[in-house]
Amino acid sequence: MLFGKLLPREGNFFELFNTHGEAIVTGSRAFLAMVQNYGDVALRERYATEVDDAEHAADKVTAEVNRLLHKTFITPIDREQIHGLINAMDDILDLLQDTSETMSLYDVRHMTEDVLRLSELSVKCCERVAHAVTLLSKLSQSSVAEATVKTCAEIDRLESDADRVMRSAMSKLFREEQDIRELIKLKAIYELLESISDKCEDVANLIEGIVLENS
Template identity: 55%
Template structure:
């Protein structure tokens, strides 16, 4: 089924991998940010700075990818696929940054097991996205890529379940209306990160099927 060679402009794949690395750095910093809230050690701002730095680097990678796309006559993937994938990767990290901003701007001073669980699922999802991206240069990896995309889909379903449970507990047990509103927004934002990871998986799956 798989194995057709792609025309090689390897720089695109290098840029995809570089961006995926920044996504992982941002996701790991988000987990650390959440953990710092419970420790009250004042480190949350430092962890957000790491997220912000990763997002800025990723923005530059996205701009470089788009510039290269305009200059390259023969691309290894369909131009629309390259455009969609790099922008979807960028969306993932943008949402990670948004989550970090909300946690700091809302002055959240304690987190919940559900928020931590969602952040851990984000890290797993981003790791799987990074792995799938790393396999893209060869369609010999098609079976492994599709399996990885299925794993990302399952993680998104896990995040859905965690968020539903979190919302149920929140509305049942949280007496502080302001805290309820804040946590509701955070849960929804964290879950949306896994949605974007699933979107990336769908794009990658489409690339494999189109080029098989």
């Protein structure tokens, strides 16, 4: 019995998930602000830096979660679920940062309405991911479990919306864009932006699995 009492238990995984979720929301909102103010170089660079800062902060949280997994004997949910969830969440911010960097690398000069719409949908997805994560510590309550599944369904619907916007944007791009360089640039941006909502859906699927096993 003494050995069991001395083993590290639980850790603060849920708090770390919440902190990471906050970084995701911060990064996505900074990315949207960058798109909205893209014509202002100073503001563009400021918000791009905020995206980078959020990604770096999230990386530290991910590293701490993985460190805790090695030290904690009894975890609040399955170890593989913890590992899979934190890494999938980290992928969201990696994609936000990748998209921001690609815009700069490709020297994209202006934003289209479709880029703006996809960015807005990315923020909504990220906000729902962060909200779903905050519910994980209370899944033993049936009402919370139901709310979590509902939030995951909202993420699925937003991902479908983003997919439709992306398909429409691609169709318009190939019909109307005469400059092949701009076409290549925007095609890459659209695909990256749509992949953000895809990754949010991946997180939602992981959370739904956690709900089924732990509620």
